[in-house]
Amino acid sequence: MGSTGNNAMSHSGISYPQLLETNNLMQNCGDETFWLCLTRTVQGSKLFPVSPYILLSYLNAFYRYPSLLRKIEARLPAEQIADRARNMGMKIQNSALGWALPNFYLLGRELLLSLGMLRPQDALEDVIFVMDFWKRYMLSWHRNDGHITNREFGHRAQILPDRRLEVFHRDLYECVPGDSLHTAAHAFLAMASQYGFLTSCESRISLTNSGPYRLDDHHELIVRDFMDLAECSLPWLDGIAADVPYNYLTVPMSVRDCHFTIVDDWGSFESKPDFTAEHLAGVGLYTSDALTEGYMPVGMASRDQLIATLHSLHGVLKEATNKLWLRIAGWTRDQMVDAGALVYYNIIKDLAHVAGVFEVDDWLTIDRRAARFRPLLNDEFAGQMLGSLVAGLDLPNHQQSPYVMMQHSDRPARTYTPLPYSVLSGEEYVPSCGPIQPGSSHLDPKVDRYRTSAGTLTLDEYNRRARDFTPALCTDKYRFLCETWVKYNHHTALANELYELEQRESRTLRGRGTGNRPR
């Protein structure tokens, strides 16, 4: 690759197919972002300055994601992290990977473009890398349904393999409205959701739903994950969440007479009729993290134990909610903005946890290049600018030829500015925004305590163990034993072994292997 200046590059290292693909990925992200933001949410908060922190997070993502994703990938390729994600419920699903990773980055880019501080060809190799990382991750994570996003699948997410769905299904405890399990599950689900909005500073990013999966003519399975519940890489939970015993909880739910019509890349759903507690017909409870062999049952030994566990978790989360709310109510605006910006920006931090390369300075500080924008981020400007970026599309950079009719609105606009092909005919470009720069935060420093399935660990220990660990299902022996292979090789000893591995912790299927006949 030739250079035309200290930072400028000529085209020789970039190919036409790379640009074509990157622009396609960006266009798909932009079309979906417009639809999601227009139809799926209207948010406001009198507690948190939401729009200011969102804009700050976008800027931080733009300046830091390329370097941090390269650091992660140097340890573990995107598609291998996604193999792990397919077998557990960490914060590397939706909305973190399905939407936030590319769109936070691209919205930061578009914000800088709108302010004249960037050209379309600046950070060009960063853009290509970020989108390529995302594409490889998503293809791997979605490999069972064969799509890149829920959007591409008509807003559906069928991530899990047959062997895991079989365990979730067979191990469910049935419940009906009014019985003890239904009451306990309903209360827990509401409380955990409430707690999640609070830990995530008024965003929905700590819970997600995937599915639906067909159970029978009257039941569908929806899988809900609650993430970052305990003392973890969100410093405001230090002390507050010391009694929360699991950082990640997964709740498979059997839902009666309710069809899920939309499960989007935010992990939100629509159903007909509305999924209310009356439709909950079965429930399970699991935990997982970067150190577990997939999903581990929680309180699943008996129905009574599950009821008691859900009651206990409800109480612990209620207590943590009250404590955290009081902590937040005492924060300054700068602290609120930083917490919101960090929880948004570091929505993909679990990639670093799985790779064993998480560092506090990487994920819990605002890069000084982003931090300098703080004085602009009053509530009104931030709210209006955010609206323009995601739905209004009324900034100069959004405008296209008057002949253009964009998806969903027919307007001559687009959410994201494509990379210009002119770099292939010699127009110079700048490859990267460079390495991360020192950052800062108004929040209390992170206490060196991380709740994991292996107990509460220091960060060094957590990283070391994560680097040293590969779940059996993700080892070379089993990793590529896909659904197609199982379809035609279910009778083999290796297939039986694969299923037995998944069934090790199952209360109903342990040791059954592939002998359990399909429904």
Added chain:
Amino acid sequence: MKKLYVDEDRYGATPANLLVETVRNAVTELARRRFDASAVDWPQFVFGVSDQLITSQDFADIERRILDTGYRFGWSAVISQRERPDIYGGADELSADPAGFSFEHPEAATGEPDSNGRAQCGFGENVVRRPANAVGVARYVRSSDRVIEYMKSGVPAGTIAIIDDSGGTLTAPILEHFAGIVCAGGTVRSHLGILAREYGIPCLMNARIRGIRDGDRVEIETSAAAMAAEAYFGGEAKLARVWKVVR
């Protein structure tokens, strides 16, 4: 003077919002000046010297110039107005006497008392259709102070919370104790609507109401059809009524 790359834009338009336009113009002008003074070309400027040449103080100066015109920003989070009342307008609403306060939406549909002694005070969007309407006592929950008060004393039984925050955090410690919610903002898919659905609390979002005071007895039409998500994208909106029970 050097130009910015984006200065030549065949299709560019003026931002719809005046404040966005003002800030954008100020920042692009700043970038243009600093680029011109830098004596380097753009590739050296964009991720090199510009990081040092365009500073936090520059952005503070832009804010100051806007404020010097007499303009005051609108606030969304209470903390913003409380910490910097000098830059945000609308402080009066925060200090209003809760006992005498009421939402007064200009589009609220109102009416005379019907045969059941209910006078319509507005309408909203029903989150989940329920077998019956919810009836209770209206209590405004619009500040952290009110939430702390209820954390200490408990939420009075039968409280229909009247809220103008469609988020799920302001009322987090007390939400599960509400008998009903009327939210003067958001949509049925806002966080408050999602949580009301999770808890099974009767809830109307995006309510346009007037004349309801703290302590009034109210009825909300949660037996009405739920607002469908597609209604927000061109479909037909179905509205649920809010009444004050006057006798």
